[in-house]
Amino acid sequence: MLWRFVVDRWDQIWFAAWQHFSLVVQSLVLAIVISMLVAFLVYRSPRFSSIANGVSAVGLTIPSFALIGILIAPLGFGVTPSVVVVTFFAALPILRNAVVGLSNIDQSVVESARGIGMGRLRTLFTVEFPLAWPIILTGVRISAQMVMGIAAVAAYALGPGLGGFIFSGLSRLGGANSLESVAVGVIGVVILALILDLLLVGLGRLTISRGIRVSK
Structure with missing residues (x-):
């Protein structure tokens, strides 16, 4: 039974879940940094x-499984x-949303900021970035949900996380506890995805001003 499988292996499941969550969060942070740097460099040029x-x-469009296989060598x-x-795939939606968000800011707002003496960098970080942040955060949430599943595929390269339960179960499908192992991995990934999304929603409420939320 699934419940007995979970109880007997609770320490392993908890540790794998923490590794999985940690891998995704750290890769997501790295992806945000990389994506924002690229977006800041290109958004002014069509x-x-x-x-x-x-x-x-x-x-x-690149299959994550194939990319992992290529990188093993x-x-x-x-x-x-x-x-x-995980970082590669996480960066893609964030980069797209960052470029779109920064490019679509009303230029009259930017010109007003420059008109009162703000430099380019100050305008970027105090005016443009806060206005674009809701769209960027949407990209972060999309990335988080997407790479939570991709992180499970990383178990093919002996990476950390819940993917080990999935691959272990699939490799001995029909054997004892094989379905339970797959179920634990899949359900665990879904739960972690929901938890991370709730945390990102909370981050949005903390970092997006009420005026911008209302206008959106």
Whole structure:
């Protein structure tokens, strides 16, 4: 029974769940930093913005399983290929939303900020970024849900997380506790995805001013 399987392996499940959550959160933070740096560099140029959006679209068509397999050769097994793959896929929706959010800000607002003496960087961080943040955060939430599942696939490269239960169950399908193992991995990933999304919703309420929320 599933309940007995969970009780007997609770320590393993809890540790794997924590590793999974940690992998996703750390990769998500890294993806946000990379995506924002790229977005800040390209959003003022229609040409480079189009290239960034194109890269985001094409990147999402790459099968995560195939990319992990390719990275095993140069990076080996373990945490490193898992972080690279999860970060790569996490960065794509964030980059797209960041470019769109920053590019679509009303230029009259930007010009007003510059008109009262704000420099380019100050305008970016105190005016443009806060206005674009709701759209960027939407991209972060999309990424978080997407890579929570991709992190499970990283178990193919012996990465950390709940994917180990899924692959272990699938490898001995029909054997004792195989379905329970798969179920624990899948249900665990779904629960972690819901928890992370709730945390991001809370982050949005803390970081998006009420005026911007109302206007949206």
